Amino acid sequence: MQPEKGQNAKSFKQRLVLKSSLAKETLSEFLGTFIMIVLGCGSVAQAILSRGxxxxxxxxxxxxxxxxxMAIYVTGGVSGGHINPAVTFAMCLFGRMKWFKLPFYMGAQFLGAFAGAATLFGIYYDGLMSFAGGKLLIVGENATAHIFATYPAPYLSLANAFADQVVATMFLLMIVFAIFDSRNLGVPRGLEPIVIGLxxxxxSCSLGLNSGCAMNPARDLGPRFFTALAGWGFEVFTPGSPALGKQNHFTPRRSKMRGCGLGLLLP
Structure with missing residues (x-):
């Protein structure tokens, strides 16, 4: 009887193992983006809700x-640790990944970001409710929407916002690909995620003032969509609303994808 139990247990474990490499990579990107949002936006939530x-x-x-x-450490060996649609698009654009994987990776990244925002909302629900007397605000001193998504400064114009995101994403992609380029000085194996963190x-310290330096469409759009559904309202998407300054909200996402191409052309 004992060997039979062992065989059943082994069979159960085997059923849990994903056999498709694409399924593993997709789940990896979901998990990595989820980790990034819970821990990353969590640091914002702690600062905002404690009022500094x-x-x-x-x-x-x-x-x-x-x-x-940390997200790259968890996912790098399975999917490459993209956790960013701009990175995935750049990988496909320059032939480092097959195009058919693009929608799977991007879908997983956006869903992971959405799930991460939902988890963080649950963790800090009581804090969010007490922060502004039960109100979920987008603007003002008691605003909490910017815990989850990035918002431009009130002075920012459309052209300036576009340039800001192009340049920030360009630097991100250019240096990330330089880090992994064997022709360069190189980073000791296993330390690449730490260098990317630096x-x-x-x-963030140099280009974060204008619009929060998202550099990642999934990091911004997934949590933003969650806030729209969770009680902040769809004003988080409204072009020209007080929360979005002078710019069209969707411009940063387009500019990030353009910036990723420029970043790879420069090294």
Missing amino acids: HFGGIVTINVGFATAVA LIIVI
Whole structure:
């Protein structure tokens, strides 16, 4: 009887194993983006909801960068740890990944970001409700929408917003691909995610003022869509709304995809 139980247990474990490599990669991207949002946006939530007593701009930048590094450590060996549609698009554009995988990767990234935002909302639900007397606000001193998504500064014009996102994403992709380029000085194997985390810190510290330096369509759009459904309302998507300054909300997403192409052309 004992060997039979062992065989049944082994059979059950085998059923849990994904046999399709694409399924493994898709699940990996979902998990990586989920980790990035829960830990990264979590650092923002802690700073905002504590009104600066348990965090600030430094902890947010370091927290988000470390979240990205940890997500890459978890997923890098399976899917490459893209956790960013701009990275996936660039990989396909330059022949480093097959195009048919693009929708699977991107879909997993957006869903992972949405799920991460939903999880964070649940973790900090009581804090969100008490922060502004039960109101979920997009603008004002008690606004909480920017915990989940990035919003432009009120002064930012359409052209400036576009350029801001193109340049930030260009630097991200250019340096990430340089890190993994064997023709360069190289980074000790296993330390690449840490170096990418440092890269995100420096970009956030230097190019984050205008619009939060998202550099990642999934990181912004997934949580933004969640906030629209969770109670902040679809004003989070409205072009020209007070929350979005002077720019069209969708421009940063287009500019990120353009910036990824420029970033790969420069190395």
